[in-house]
Amino acid sequence: DVKVTQSSRYLVKRTGEKVFLECVQDMDHENMFWYRQDPGLGLRLIYFSYDVKMKEKGDIPEGYSVSREKKERFSLILESASTNQTSMYLCASSGRTGGARNIQYFGAGTRLSVL
Amino acid sequence: AQSVSQHNHHVILSEAASLELGCNYSYGGTVNLFWYVQYPGQHLQLLLKYFSGDPLVKGIKGFEAEFIKSKFSFNLRKPSVQWSDTAEYFCAARNSGGYQKVTFGIGTKLQVIP
Numbered sequence: 001d002v003k004v005t006q007s008s009r010y011l012v013k014r015t016g017e018k019v020f021l022e023c024v025q026d027m028d029h030e031n032m033f034w035y036r037q038d039p040g041l042g043l044r045l046i047y048f049s050y051d052v053k054m055k056e057k058g059d060i061p062e063g064y065s066v067s068r069e070k071k072e073r074f075s076l077i078l079e080s081a082s083t084n085q086t087s088m089y090l091c092a093s094s095g096r097t098g099g100a101r102n103i104q105y106f107g108a109g110t111r112l113s114v115l
Numbered sequence: 116a117q118s119v120s121q122h123n124h125h126v127i128l129s130e131a132a133s134l135e136l137g138c139n140y141s142y143g144g145t146v147n148l149f150w151y152v153q154y155p156g157q158h159l160q161l162l163l164k165y166f167s168g169d170p171l172v173k174g175i176k177g178f179e180a181e182f183i184k185s186k187f188s189f190n191l192r193k194p195s196v197q198w199s200d201t202a203e204y205f206c207a208a209r210n211s212g213g214y215q216k217v218t219f220g221i222g223t224k225l226q227v228i229p
Contacts, residue, residue, distance in 0.1 A: 004158075033216075040124075040221065042121075042221035043159075043205065043222075044219075045216055045217070048216055058216060059218075092159075102166075102209065102217075103149075103164065104149075104151075104159075104161070104217060105160075106158045107158065108158055109158075
């Protein structure tokens with residue numbers, strides 16, 4: 001089974017802190033994604049990466065950055081956390097070949113509260 | 116801009132009722148379509164997908180969806196829902212080929228009453 005592991009289920013941070021959310025996948029997938037999930041807004045793409053050291057902005061990249069130094073790991077960084085970044089953050093990965101190509105596999109999510 | 120619209124945000128059904136959740140997309144070109152489901156307390160997971168071929172696709176747990184190109188729709192159906200189908204359902208789309216992002220709809224919460 002594909003496993004996408006997010007380092008924390010719950011995080012509480014203070015306004016202005018730098019926050020790192022880590023995601024690791026074990027299926028050698030090329031593509032990795034970061035979303036935030038908010039009630040009534042669904043999933044919104046923050047950033048995605050289709051290869052090591054590559055990144056593309058999603059629909060709401062402002063206030064976030066990402067890092068992909070290794071194929072299996074994709075980190076989301078909140079440079080200076082703000083209260084409007086309180087949300088559920090979901091990481092996903094997908095492969096580009098085979099019968100399961102372009103199917104996204106999701107982690108359990110990190111619920112971040114910024115106070 | 117590419118978008119995915121889900122018409123029903125909250126649906127309440129009794130067990131054994133039939134289900135149809137609407138999904139429309141606005142994409143040019145060839146499109147890949149998905150339905151994902153999130154059961155309470157669980158990860159988002161794939162329910163079914165359409166890439167090409169037969170426009171009627173079958174997924175897990177008795178769900179099916181029909182791709183109607185002329186209507187830009189990909190509605191999800193199930194003839195008889197069960198209490199265990201209570202979940203949030205997300206329609207998603209991407210342009211096929213290349214390094215394409217996926218766009219999700221805002222989701223439909225389905226509550227099935229025993």
